[in-house]
């Protein structure tokens with residue numbers, strides 16, 4: 001019976017152990033070091049599929065229900081509501097548990113070991129509200145237990161990345177972990193293998209929020225957001241309600257739109273819509289459950305715009321449909337978020353009783369740290385610091401594996 005390090009991320013999950021003194025990332029999906037944190041309830045095969053298989057099922061348009069970003073729902077009442085999804089009655093917490101269970105099983109198959117103890121990452125704060133944060137931690141603990149882990153310990157994700165880093169030879173280091181759901185910071189000192197964390201800080205803001213902002217600004221208007229709906233009687237019009245567009249732009253909220261009631265409401269609105277074309281697209285997206293396909297298109301538009309491409313391709317909704325998205329749009333639309341990230345880093349430094357000038361090295365991790373706007377903000381805040389960027393997707397799990405080996 002053995003310990004494993006497991007980074008259950010909003011977007012991607014990874015598992016690792018220490019072998020011959022060094023962290024070894026365990027392959028969960030063939031050919032990849034991380035697994036998309038995605039679940040698909042296959043309606044025809046009546047089974048649950050995970051990770052890349054779940055994404056493939058979505059993209060292939062198979063009959064079933066896709067979910068991603070379930071980590072964002074931890075700590076909320078939605079986690080425990082039992083609902084009918086495809087062929088069964090389940091709560092989302094059960095799906096988190098199933099996901100973690102398949103991670104355990106795949107890791108056991110890959111290594112020939114049995115894992116019944118886990119050192120799991122967690123954001124510094126799942127939620128700003130301490131009670132919600134505590135509930136989220138309790139939810140995730142319960143899911144691990146359901147998944148077959150007898151002992152569960154948590155380590156804040158940026159602290160894990162600090163442990164796995166090369167450390168700092170003088171002054172202080174700062175981990176900046178900008179993931180899919182949260183942005184987390186740890187100030188540390190000490191050299192590799194003997195890193196000491198002085199303070200951590202976290203905010204609930206990450207790449208899935210960037211996707212939402214970009215979707216609301218560029219895509220949802222094409223689906224009718226902000227357009228007018230005629231009154232049933234008389235000549236008055238009113239602006240289409242925003243709630244549906246917000247949910248459609250939010251990864252973890254998309255599945256809640258796929259109900260008969262929402263579809264009927266949208267069909268009724270579409271009949272009275274001034275912009276028939278836009279509402280036609282919205283009806284189509286709900287009818288064919290294309291919400292996650294749109295979210296994936298926005299995400300890949302974001303990643304593309306960050307490296308020189310200039311459009312979100314929505315051809316899956318309507319042949320030839322695309323909307324411009326440039327690096328200038330990213331800078332503009334994400335400027336408020338980037339300010340919050342810069343302030344979050346500054347807050348961690350202050351909590352450590354330090355000044356910006358004390359930070360000699362910044363360890364950048366998390367997929368969203370690859371955004372130029374984030375990189376620029378951190379360099380502005382800490383112009384004298386050296387920037388270290390290893391594998392941004394596995395630095396956290398490396399540290400969790402080291403902590404797991406020490407726990408053994």
Ligand SMILES: Nc1ncnc2c1ncn2[C@@H]1O[C@H](COP(=O)(O)OP(=O)(O)OP(=O)(O)O)[C@@H](O)[C@H]1O
Nearest residue numbers: 009010011012179180181182207208366367368370
């Ligand atoms: N090249 C890139 N440029 C910008 N963003 C990227 C890039 N690659 C991935 N991302 C974004 O990074 C995010 C995922 O990062 P990561 O896997 O570190 O998050 P996570 O660990 O699952 O989330 P969290 O730690 O917040 O729970 C996604 O929002 C994704 O769109």
Ligand SMILES: [Mg+2]
Nearest residue numbers: 009157179366
């Ligand atoms: Mg992460």
